[in-house]
Amino acid sequence: MRPDIYALPRLSRRFFPIWQRNFLVWRKIAAASVIGHIADPMIYMIGLGYGLGSLVPEMGGTSYMLFLAGGTVCYSTMNSASFEALYSGFARMHEQRTWEAILNTPVTLDDIVLSEILWAASKSLMSGIAVLAVVWLFGLSHTWLSLWAIPLALLVGLCFASIGLIMTALAPSYDFFLYYFTLVITPMMLLCGVFFPVAQLPPVLQIVSAALPLSHAIDLARPLLSGVVPTQALLHFGVLLGYALVGYYVSLVLFRRRLGR
Amino acid sequence: MITVISARQLRKSYSGQTVVDGLDLTIRRGECFGLLGPNGAGKTTTLRLLLGLIAPDSGELSLLGEPVPQRAREARLKVGVVPQIDNLDPDFTVAENLLVYGRYFGMKDAAIEARIPALLEFANLANKRDAKVPTLSGGMKRRLTLARALVNDPDIIFLDEPTTGLDPQARHLIWQRLRELTAQGKTLLLTTHFMDEAERLCHRLAVMDQGRLITEGTPRELIEQNIEPQVVEVFGEGVEAWVAEHAARYAARYEISGETAFCYVTDAAPLLAHLHGHPTLRFLHRPANLEDVFLKLTGREMRE
Numbered sequence: 001m002r003p004d005i006y007a008l009p010r011l012s013r014r015f016f017p018i019w020q021r022n023f024l025v026w027r028k029i030a031a032a033s034v035i036g037h038i039a040d041p042m043i044y045m046i047g048l049g050y051g052l053g054s055l056v057p058e059m060g061g062t063s064y065m066l067f068l069a070g071g072t073v074c075y076s077t078m079n080s081a082s083f084e085a086l087y088s089g090f091a092r093m094h095e096q097r098t099w100e101a102i103l104n105t106p107v108t109l110d111d112i113v114l115s116e117i118l119w120a121a122s123k124s125l126m127s128g129i130a131v132l133a134v135v136w137l138f139g140l141s142h143t144w145l146s147l148w149a150i151p152l153a154l155l156v157g158l159c160f161a162s163i164g165l166i167m168t169a170l171a172p173s174y175d176f177f178l179y180y181f182t183l184v185i186t187p188m189m190l191l192c193g194v195f196f197p198v199a200q201l202p203p204v205l206q207i208v209s210a211a212l213p214l215s216h217a218i219d220l221a222r223p224l225l226s227g228v229v230p231t232q233a234l235l236h237f238g239v240l241l242g243y244a245l246v247g248y249y250v251s252l253v254l255f256r257r258r259l260g261r
Numbered sequence: 262m263i264t265v266i267s268a269r270q271l272r273k274s275y276s277g278q279t280v281v282d283g284l285d286l287t288i289r290r291g292e293c294f295g296l297l298g299p300n301g302a303g304k305t306t307t308l309r310l311l312l313g314l315i316a317p318d319s320g321e322l323s324l325l326g327e328p329v330p331q332r333a334r335e336a337r338l339k340v341g342v343v344p345q346i347d348n349l350d351p352d353f354t355v356a357e358n359l360l361v362y363g364r365y366f367g368m369k370d371a372a373i374e375a376r377i378p379a380l381l382e383f384a385n386l387a388n389k390r391d392a393k394v395p396t397l398s399g400g401m402k403r404r405l406t407l408a409r410a411l412v413n414d415p416d417i418i419f420l421d422e423p424t425t426g427l428d429p430q431a432r433h434l435i436w437q438r439l440r441e442l443t444a445q446g447k448t449l450l451l452t453t454h455f456m457d458e459a460e461r462l463c464h465r466l467a468v469m470d471q472g473r474l475i476t477e478g479t480p481r482e483l484i485e486q487n488i489e490p491q492v493v494e495v496f497g498e499g500v501e502a503w504v505a506e507h508a509a510r511y512a513a514r515y516e517i518s519g520e521t522a523f524c525y526v527t528d529a530a531p532l533l534a535h536l537h538g539h540p541t542l543r544f545l546h547r548p549a550n551l552e553d554v555f556l557k558l559t560g561r562e563m564r565e
């Protein structure tokens with residue numbers, strides 16, 4: 001009798017009006033949001049890039065600035081999707097009861113979760129494009145291959161939105177998200193080669209790093225910005241997609257358990 | 262008469278606690294049906310079951326001819342919902358709330374825009390079109406929620422405690438609007454714990470307690486079938502002693518609540534004559550109403 005909470009996602013086009021809704025909210029604060037997307041990576045790259053860059057003129061075969069840019073594209077997109085999926089998603093689900101309002105219409109929870117992921121990934125896309133703009137503005141990258149960073153930002157967004165929504169589905173309150181950021185996101189930033197090559201880590205941590213999605217994102221982004229076709233691109237792509245799909249399914253099951261009973 | 266909502270032996274429990282317990286419900290097209298019950302009776306859960314938002318443990322359900330929850334999505338195309346707790350979009354203006362909500366029903370922007378003026382007129386919000394939701398009063402928010410529930414021109418409207426927390430003026434305006442909807446032929450299913458609301462608005466009522474329907478009928482039937490027609494409320498100094506000594510002789514049934522004795526009688530004359538001669542007691546004689554029925558059926562003790 002009960003629809004199985006473990007059923008595969010039931011896809012429908014009815015997710016789109018929810019994406020539109022989020023976009024309309026975003027449009028009202030678009031200016032601040034765009035400035036944030038640009039200023040954040042800029043501050044990093046100016047601060048760390050010039051500061052460390054003068055001490056470490058070269059890293060991984062490129063300038064430290066370009067090395068940092070590859071990390072920052074992924075780090076920024078990861079952060080955008082994570083904040084959107086966790087804090088804003090929780091506000092829509094819990095605090096503002098937006099989901100509750102939507103569920104009274106012909107839209108289902110499956111549609112909502114899909115639209116949340118796509119919306120958070122859209123934020124990543126914006127953030128990825130902003131970082132890329134900064135990279136070009138600084139004259140760091142001179143290759144058309146760097147344009148691949150744009151679809152990559154979308155994929156990284158899908159990946160971290162899906163994982164982030166698992167946290168949202170489990171969260172009793174906003175405080176819960178602090179664990180995720182201090183225990184998952186920050187270590188990921190340090191272990192996955194945003195600021196220095198993973199090869200500098202002890203072997204055990206290198207193994208951990210290889211299992212984390214951000215490493216795979218950076219292994220794609222860094223060569224692309226340098227104008228080199230990434231090695232093992234299919235593997236990296238597959239890992240990111242895998243995380244996205246598993247995260248989507250797990251979060252959907254958890255949301256069904258939380259809200260649909 | 263066409264049945265638009267039907268529930269058979271509906272059951273739902275949460276971690277061992279039965280919240281809806283063998284509920285049978287039939288609602289006909291065009292009627293205003295009231296689901297009454299104290300806090301925690303299971304009213305909201307029943308509505309969520311009927312909308313297909315949660316699945317019952319057992320039982321059969323249909324909404325507008327569609328089996329629920331299997332085809333609840335299709336059924337909800339023609340349903341409007343006013344939830345118990347406001348969930349308007351705080352980031353949007355009044356008109357944007359309606360536009361965005363209409364899109365969830367798959368309506369085209371132009372079709373929604375065309376409906377917005379009439380909806381705002383209906384909700385007395387025509388001059389608030391571009392106001393942001395947080396600037397609205399409680400009554401305005403409720404009216405906007407009602408307008409939002411009508412954006413898809415529904416056949417049935419679910420209203421979960423539509424006037425709880427509103428001041429009398431705001432309540433009366435909502436009541437007037439709900440009567441207009443009934444006059445237009447819409448089916449209304451509303452939950453409430455205000456008996457005056459139920460008595461004024463509803464064609465038929467069901468009283469629910471602890472997940473079970475205790476009784477069902479028109480407001481008049483409920484009063485006639487469940488309770489003596491006359492009530493004499495007795496209060497004042499010495500009421501307890503008076504009850505102990507005399508109440509049973511004059512009243513078929515009586516209850517004491519706080520400082521007042523409620524005497525339920527078929528013929529009030531002997532009791533009134535007796536009370537007229539009493540030096541300290543005061544009293545109020547009135548016909549029995551729905552609140553008396555409700556309190557008789559669900560008890561006088563506090564819930565929550």
Ligand SMILES: Nc1ncnc2c1ncn2[C@@H]1O[C@H](COP(=O)(O)OP(=O)(O)O)[C@@H](O)[C@H]1O
Binds near residue numbers: 261298302306307
């Ligand atoms: N999702 C849920 N999980 C656990 N208990 C619930 C849930 N929803 C409702 N209940 C319980 O079911 C009972 C009936 O709740 P509800 O239907 O909201 O009553 P009413 O609307 O009549 O006040 C309450 O005791 C409430 O705590």
Ligand SMILES: [Mg+2]
Binds near residue numbers: 304305306345421
């Ligand atoms: Mg309720």
